[in-house]
Amino acid sequence: MKKISFSTREKRREVLARLERFGLDLYEQLEKGIFPNITMPSRSIDNIYYSPELRQYVLGDKKIKRSASNIRHLRPFAQLVWMAFFTHELTQNQKTSTLRDVFYSAQAYDISFKDQDESDDIITDLETILGCTREDFNVFPEESSAVFGDLTIEYTIPNYEGKRLNLTSHPDGVMIGPALTSAEFIETSADKVIAIEKGGLFTRFIEERVHERFNAILVFLRGQAPRSTRYFIRRLNQELGLPVYIFTDADPWGMHIAMVIISGSANAAHIRELTTPDAKWAGVWASDIINYKLPSDKLEDIDVKRLHELMRDPRYKDELWQREINVFMRIQRKCELEAFSRYGLTHIVDKYLPQRLKDLED
Amino acid sequence: MKAISQTFQEISPADFFYRNREIAGFANPVRAIFSAIRELVENSLDATEPMGILPDIYIRLSNMSDEDENFYVLRVKDNGSGIPADYVPLAFCQFLFSSKYKLKQSRGTFGLGGTMTILYGQITTNKPVKVISSTGPPKIYEYTLMIDIQRNRPIVLDRRIYDNNDKWHGTIVEVNLEGDYPKAMPKILEYLKQTAIVNPYANITFVDPRGRLYKFERTVAKLPRQPRETLPHPHGIDVETVYRIIRITRCKTLLDFMQEHFHRVGKRTAQRFLEFAGFPEDADPKKLKPEEVVRLVQAMKNFNEFLPPDADCLSPLGEDILKAGILKELEPEFVAVTQRSPSAYSGHPFIVEVGIAYGGKIPVGEDLILYRFANKIPLVYDESGDVSWRIIKSINWRNYGLMPGMPFAVLVHICSTKIPWKTVGKEMIADRPEVSREILNGIRDVARQLGAYLSKKEKAKYEKTRLSIFAKYLPKIAEFSAKLAGKEKIPDIGELLRRARKIEED
Numbered sequence A: 001m002k003k004i005s006f007s008t009r010e011k012r013r014e015v016l017a018r019l020e021r022f023g024l025d026l027y028e029q030l031e032k033g034i035f036p037n038i039t040m041p042s043r044s045i046d047n048i049y050y051s052p053e054l055r056q057y058v059l060g061d062k063k064i065k066r067s068a069s070n071i072r073h074l075r076p077f078a079q080l081v082w083m084a085f086f087t088h089e090l091t092q093n094q095k096t097s098t099l100r101d102v103f104y105s106a107q108a109y110d111i112s113f114k115d116q117d118e119s120d121d122i123i124t125d126l127e128t129i130l131g132c133t134r135e136d137f138n139v140f141p142e143e144s145s146a147v148f149g150d151l152t153i154e155y156t157i158p159n160y161e162g163k164r165l166n167l168t169s170h171p172d173g174v175m176i177g178p179a180l181t182s183a184e185f186i187e188t189s190a191d192k193v194i195a196i197e198k199g200g201l202f203t204r205f206i207e208e209r210v211h212e213r214f215n216a217i218l219v220f221l222r223g224q225a226p227r228s229t230r231y232f233i234r235r236l237n238q239e240l241g242l243p244v245y246i247f248t249d250a251d252p253w254g255m256h257i258a259m260v261i262i263s264g265s266a267n268a269a270h271i272r273e274l275t276t277p278d279a280k281w282a283g284v285w286a287s288d289i290i291n292y293k294l295p296s297d298k299l300e301d302i303d304v305k306r307l308h309e310l311m312r313d314p315r316y317k318d319e320l321w322q323r324e325i326n327v328f329m330r331i332q333r334k335c336e337l338e339a340f341s342r343y344g345l346t347h348i349v350d351k352y353l354p355q356r357l358k359d360l361e362d
Numbered sequence B: 001m002k003a004i005s006q007t008f009q010e011i012s013p014a015d016f017f018y019r020n021r022e023i024a025g026f027a028n029p030v031r032a033i034f035s036a037i038r039e040l041v042e043n044s045l046d047a048t049e050p051m052g053i054l055p056d057i058y059i060r061l062s063n064m065s066d067e068d069e070n071f072y073v074l075r076v077k078d079n080g081s082g083i084p085a086d087y088v089p090l091a092f093c094q095f096l097f098s099s100k101y102k103l104k105q106s107r108g109t110f111g112l113g114g115t116m117t118i119l120y121g122q123i124t125t126n127k128p129v130k131v132i133s134s135t136g137p138p139k140i141y142e143y144t145l146m147i148d149i150q151r152n153r154p155i156v157l158d159r160r161i162y163d164n165n166d167k168w169h170g171t172i173v174e175v176n177l178e179g180d181y182p183k184a185m186p187k188i189l190e191y192l193k194q195t196a197i198v199n200p201y202a203n204i205t206f207v208d209p210r211g212r213l214y215k216f217e218r219t220v221a222k223l224p225r226q227p228r229e230t231l232p233h234p235h236g237i238d239v240e241t242v243y244r245i246i247r248i249t250r251c252k253t254l255l256d257f258m259q260e261h262f263h264r265v266g267k268r269t270a271q272r273f274l275e276f277a278g279f280p281e282d283a284d285p286k287k288l289k290p291e292e293v294v295r296l297v298q299a300m301k302n303f304n305e306f307l308p309p310d311a312d313c314l315s316p317l318g319e320d321i322l323k324a325g326i327l328k329e330l331e332p333e334f335v336a337v338t339q340r341s342p343s344a345y346s347g348h349p350f351i352v353e354v355g356i357a358y359g360g361k362i363p364v365g366e367d368l369i370l371y372r373f374a375n376k377i378p379l380v381y382d383e384s385g386d387v388s389w390r391i392i393k394s395i396n397w398r399n400y401g402l403m404p405g406m407p408f409a410v411l412v413h414i415c416s417t418k419i420p421w422k423t424v425g426k427e428m429i430a431d432r433p434e435v436s437r438e439i440l441n442g443i444r445d446v447a448r449q450l451g452a453y454l455s456k457k458e459k460a461k462y463e464k465t466r467l468s469i470f471a472k473y474l475p476k477i478a479e480f481s482a483k484l485a486g487k488e489k490i491p492d493i494g495e496l497l498r499r500a501r502k503i504e505e506d
Helices: A006-032 A070-093 A101-107 A116-130 A199-205 A229-238 A252-263 A285-292 A299-312 A320-330 A337-343 A345-360 B014-017 B029-051 B085-093 B110-124 B181-198 B239-248 B256-262 B265-279 B290-302 B319-328 B387-394 B433-485 B494-506
Strands: A036-042 A049-050 A056-059 A065-066 A147-149 A151-154 A162-167 A184-188 A192-196 A218-219 A244-247 A280-283 B056-064 B069-077 B129-134 B140-147 B151-164 B170-176 B203-208 B213-216 B334-337 B343-345 B348-358 B370-376 B378-379 B408-416
Touching: A006 A070, A006 A116, A006 B433, A036 A116, A036 B433, A065 A070, A070 A101, A070 A116, A070 B433, A101 A116, A147 A199, A184 A192, A184 A229, A192 A199, A199 A218, A199 A337, A199 A345, A218 A229, A244 A252, A244 A345, A244 B319, A252 A280, A252 A299, A252 A320, A280 A345, A280 B014, A285 A320, A299 A320, A299 B265, A337 A345, B029 B056, B029 B069, B029 B110, B029 B170, B085 B110, B085 B129, B085 B140, B110 B129, B110 B140, B110 B170, B181 B203, B181 B319, B181 B370, B181 B378, B181 B494, B239 B290, B256 B265, B265 B290, B319 B334, B319 B348, B319 B408, B334 B378, B334 B387, B334 B433, B343 B433, B348 B433, B370 B387, B387 B408, B387 B433, B408 B433, B433 B494
Parallel strands: A192 A218, A192 A244, A244 A280, B056 B203, B370 B408
Antiparallel strands: A036 A065, A049 A056, A147 A218, A151 A162, A151 A184, B056 B069, B069 B170, B129 B140, B129 B170, B140 B151, B203 B213, B334 B348, B343 B348, B348 B408, B370 B378
């Protein structure tokens, strides 16, 4: 059993300090009688670069300046300051809010957003300025995925603070929501993480006791993983030192689900702590369709188009990715995780999984 | 060649107009009642304004009897100079008798309209016309008259004389006629309203057969400049006119003749012209042969060195009066007017005046709104055939920040000694290049003024919005940054708001 150091409380203190510094900077500008301004990295396409060292997209050196003397900046400027204030309140009081909640909360302060997209955008601005994720200041998206496995956590949220939970407690898994995201990791017997795109397979894995047989923490991605889940996987990898294996459908979209966990997305280029560069795409590969004689479907035009895009994408330059893209192109077929059921419900767990994990560990 | 036996019958002018009454606007009962009102109102305006009198015109239209709705009594009263008693029968009941045969701008040309109204009344009702007039004390004369159509002579049925104790001067005409007021009503009211636009110095009162009162009140006590009579310009002359002048001239030489009888022809111009035309300077005009008269007229048209006609003979409204009329009747938010410099076509001087009115009570329609006037008379029929209509349809209004569907109206007034009518109906102005150029430039001028007004208004609105944005958001920024920083005191942003105002002014 590993014992882990506490991290989320420190993180919270740091986030609060950054928010306060942000406010103080504006306050001092106002006190000097000047129109306050904010400088932040530009998130426009021409300032997003792929960093091979970090193995993710990052922002370049271009900055944008928002000034309260500019009529077009005033509204988003005020929205941003309010957002900082509001999330400071959230974080300080250890309350959480969904993106939608934030949108509505603004109205109580006579700050208006014309729609949720606008408020989401201001939240992204705040992430960019502070250099941390919205989950750090307690704003979460609606959707959530789940985790199952032998990991004991300790809640840090009010009313549950200090309470511990083992993540095998519930057979459906435990939702990766705000409470779990901010929980401290206490101990685990697992030596790996297996992340699965689809709910059916996640349930099958629990039923087949994959967590015990393979000493694994199982994470259900629910398609393209939400940022809180990506952040959670990163913590499992970084804090617990667990290798991460990702299983998706064998098609360009499945590949990309794995890739976003590994190297992040261009949309999150302003954030550094969402990626798990050492995670591995464990399948289902295009070559598995041939080797395991899996039932498959023909690639659609849109799949082929996507494959062409991925082929040029700097995140896909490694040998495994290029090889599998080429196989896809050659066989013009794709298949789903469930395709293994052709050989019986337990085939994937009994045969495919042990072999693949063994291959990748070597 | 076979000889044909024909009966030639000379017809009198009255007979001619009787047979061709549609050309004077009396084709049917609807149009006739409109034209009757229009002719008498215009006579009244011409009896007042040129004499320096601010017009007071009272119009009453009533049913002749309760039984028949299609017969009316039309009574029009003015405060004009009145008509000398002896001239009343001829002035009203003989065609082509008029005080208007001189060359200056006036509403009617031949005094035809008033007599036509009486003729029409007579042939539809077989009733006489009553004319009451006084040129001032001591007497008022009342005539009851009919027209002898075949002989073009007035018949005086009755003549009464009253004491004029109230120092009244003016004329009252009371005529019986067939008409269709319900159908004509919209055009009549439109005509009166538009008359009020170009005659804001007049009081016009109209009581209709149902007793409804329409009042168009005077808002300016100033009359337009009066036209001065001028000689004909050589470019606008024809053979018959030259003959008439030859008949009355006392000049012994063509050199004198040209200077004496034509507009803006001095000695040097006359000499150069006669040389151009190939006539000796000392030729006797009375001895010109018919073919020489024709050659002289042709030469006058082709000689390019005559000075252009001057506009003394014209009586434009002037920008102030036009503006006052528009403000009074259309009640817009904004008005711009312009008077173009005098110009001429074929020797006839003219002046174009243009106005544009925006907002206020100007309605929003699908199409453009155009008001047309000629010699201070509104033209309410046949809009789409008019040169002004073609021009306003061809303008790209977007260049001026305008588009059809916005509340604006264009007014075009042309005044001339000879309006370039398109048809004998006198409702449409013809497309003469000299005229249409002035109309186009005039419209562009006022459209630019309106465009400037609108963009200024837009800017003021923007500025207000802009400042309200500062006023809304700066306090929020101050409040939330203070709270974030954990400060009790919220920074004072008064100075920043003052500077926000200055940024725009700079």
